[in-house]
Amino acid sequence: xxxxxxxxxxxxxxxASTKLAPEVLAAMLxxxxxxxxxxxxxHSFGQQAKGAMDEARRQVATLIGADFNEIVFVSGGTEAxxxxxxxxxxxxxxxGNHIITSEFEHPAVRNTCASLEKQGxxxxxxxxxxNGLVRVEDVKSAITEDTILISIMHANNEVGxxxxxxxxxxxxxxxxxxxxxxxxxxxxxxxxxxxxVDVKLLGVDALSLSGHKFHGPxxxxxxxxxxxxxxxxxxxxxxxxxxRRAGTENVPAIVGLGCAAELAKENLLxxxxxxxxxxxxxxxxxxxxxxxxxxxxxxxxxxxxANISFSYIEGEALLIALDLKGLAVSxxxxxxxxxxxxxxxxxxxxxxxxxxxxxxxFSFSRYTTQAEVDYVLSVLPEVVTRLRRVSPLxxxxxxxxxxxx
Amino acid sequence: xxxxxVILEHxxxxxxxxxxxxxxxxxxxxxxxxxxxxxxFIKFGDKQIISATMKAYGCVPTISAASxxxxxxxxxxxxxxxxxxxxxxxxxxxxxxxxxxxAADLAIEALQRTLLSYKP
Numbered sequence: 120x121x122x123x124x125x126x127x128x129x130x131x132x133x134x135a136s137t138k139l140a141p142e143v144l145a146a147m148l149x150x151x152x153x154x155x156x157x158x159x160x161x162h163s164f165g166q167q168a169k170g171a172m173d174e175a176r177r178q179v180a181t182l183i184g185a186d187f188n189e190i191v192f193v194s195g196g197t198e199a200x201x202x203x204x205x206x207x208x209x210x211x212x213x214x215g216n217h218i219i220t221s222e223f224e225h226p227a228v229r230n231t232c233a234s235l236e237k238q239g240x241x242x243x244x245x246x247x248x249x250n251g252l253v254r255v256e257d258v259k260s261a262i263t264e265d266t267i268l269i270s271i272m273h274a275n276n277e278v279g280x281x282x283x284x285x286x287x288x289x290x291x292x293x294x295x296x297x298x299x300x301x302x303x304x305x306x307x308x309x310x311x312x313x314x315x316v317d318v319k320l321l322g323v324d325a326l327s328l329s330g331h332k333f334h335g336p337x338x339x340x341x342x343x344x345x346x347x348x349x350x351x352x353x354x355x356x357x358x359x360x361x362x363r364r365a366g367t368e369n370v371p372a373i374v375g376l377g378c379a380a381e382l383a384k385e386n387l388l389x390x391x392x393x394x395x396x397x398x399x400x401x402x403x404x405x406x407x408x409x410x411x412x413x414x415x416x417x418x419x420x421x422x423x424x425a426n427i428s429f430s431y432i433e434g435e436a437l438l439i440a441l442d443l444k445g446l447a448v449s450x451x452x453x454x455x456x457x458x459x460x461x462x463x464x465x466x467x468x469x470x471x472x473x474x475x476x477x478x479x480x481f482s483f484s485r486y487t488t489q490a491e492v493d494y495v496l497s498v499l500p501e502v503v504t505r506l507r508r509v510s511p512l513x514x515x516x517x518x519x520x521x522x523x524x
Numbered sequence: 525x526x527x528x529x530v531i532l533e534h535x536x537x538x539x540x541x542x543x544x545x546x547x548x549x550x551x552x553x554x555x556x557x558x559x560x561x562x563x564x565f566i567k568f569g570d571k572q573i574i575s576a577t578m579k580a581y582g583c584v585p586t587i588s589a590a591s592x593x594x595x596x597x598x599x600x601x602x603x604x605x606x607x608x609x610x611x612x613x614x615x616x617x618x619x620x621x622x623x624x625x626x627a628a629d630l631a632i633e634a635l636q637r638t639l640l641s642y643k644p
Contacts, residue, residue, distance in 0.1 A: 431581070432581070433560075433581060433582050433583055435583040435584060436535065436582070436583055436584050436587055439527065439532070439535060439584045440535055440536070440584075443532060443535070443536055472559060473559075476559065505538070506587075508538075508541055509538050509541050509578075509579060509580055509581075509587055509591075510579065510580070510581045511552070511561050511562075511563045511579035511580065511581055512561070512581050
């Protein structure tokens, strides 16, 4: 059914965070009030909490095709990445000190690798190509006798490109027939809940996910750690999470994550419709606005992200102008203190400075409606035209708009 | 980023946009670090500035500061224009967020250069 109302506020920044599903909130609430026990306690309050946590662990494991004991609850995607990368590197240091990652990882992986470099690890940063993808052959040729860890993100957070994780996973398995200590981690924070993710099919040894990216709460995530892979815990203390992550478990958030995981699994097919909506947005923008560029591979990408560069204008100005119309998006351009820090992802993809600055990411969720997309299409052309009219880079407009006083 | 009402209003309704073909003076300034750019055009009368137009590329306050300036300049004497300082412009814009002072710096640089290149 086509909705006819015009929404007053439209949120298309779901790669940054999503709204909590009402079912998730309802599931969490009792664990703040009546069922507040510590999951480590052996009385009924504690056991209720433990039971709820077990259920959530099962729900998360089911979403990604993992076993119950392979899920470690952590505070979010960043901690999951830290625990995987640092935890594996430190634990297997005696077997080698080489790590392979890519130029376009999330800072949670990139900066963790940079910090490991300072501790003496050697890190290879693989390039990504214009289409926003790494090449399996680059991974293959980077592997040495000394390599213990490969960390490549599943889907990129800015352009949504889905990396050839399955192929890399296959390669790692092949090499592991001869060299036991080579592990493969993927940051799947953007892909879980939006596209099918199965750890066994992907062939990964570790995988990070985060609750608030698929309508769960903030401050909770999980690391999948394949049975038999050992890590150095990064938070030490009690024997929680099978000694992989100490600290009293955040039971309400864990329950929320579990519920969000179950809903995500139930609604995964919805994303086919989301892809249609996204494609509709792209098609209409192409029709309505000249001189734009779509960033990232068109085939291998998430169904919910469109990343578009608008020539002659700057992302922050476009973002704020759209925000004034009630539309929330994000940009790859962050200008502060007089120096622009362009998106390393778009730079790595070989975009010109100006196209990086003019990039906008629209990211959908399963709650996004046709009416909302139509609203975007009703405001975007006017805002782009206004900013281009002001821009000294827009020669075409300059010619027609010369003033005489 | 929290911008003042003045800045947001100028972003929504930029004033005096365009190149003035019969300008008495003109300057183009670029912030090399971030790529922001302002072009400013001024037409002078006997004692006062008659009009100013601009083109601006960059983040929100760069566009708004340039737009604001074109309006503010109208009717000002050269002396008044020369004496406009960065901090005064910032307060006329009702403040700038942290890290955005460069936008006002660039607008004042555009103004100074335009005034300097004026040969009556």
